[in-house]
Amino acid sequence: MSAFASLRVLRAARVAPIARTFVAARPVRAFHVSLIARSESTEAKPDPEIDALREKIANHDGAREAIMKLGELMTSKGIDTTKPPTTPQLLKLGMDPEIREAGKNLMAQLQAAGVEMNPAVASQLFSKVVKDE
Numbered sequence: 248m249s250a251f252a253s254l255r256v257l258r259a260a261r262v263a264p265i266a267r268t269f270v271a272a273r274p275v276r277a278f279h280v281s282l283i284a285r286s287e288s289t290e291a292k293p294d295p296e297i298d299a300l301r302e303k304i305a306n307h308d309g310a311r312e313a314i315m316k317l318g319e320l321m322t323s324k325g326i327d328t329t330k331p332p333t334t335p336q337l338l339k340l341g342m343d344p345e346i347r348e349a350g351k352n353l354m355a356q357l358q359a360a361g362v363e364m365n366p367a368v369a370s371q372l373f374s375k376v377v378k379d380e
Contacts, residue, residue, distance in 0.1 A: 303362050304357070309356040309359060312356075313352050313355075313356040313357075317346070320345055321346070324340065
């Protein structure tokens, strides 16, 4: 191809608009979804460990009062007790002398009520309670 011919091609390319082709969107195929009928109910089944824990606490006035006092203190410190506290909130609570004293009192009252509470048992129970609610 000569230089003159290639110059004509370049001019033609510059003058001609670039053709834009759009591919029409293909229709999305709808899938039908139906729920499978289940024989068992979807309600959470009661956990005997949690029920026993709640019963022991309900039967011991000191444990109930200690839980209420700790909850009131947490609320007065600006903690939303309707959801789990964040890590910075936990650190703030752990450094507060009033909260620490209320926590010690709560642990003493739980032991008096017959509730065996150690970190392993607490995390297991709290994970079950959070799943239920």
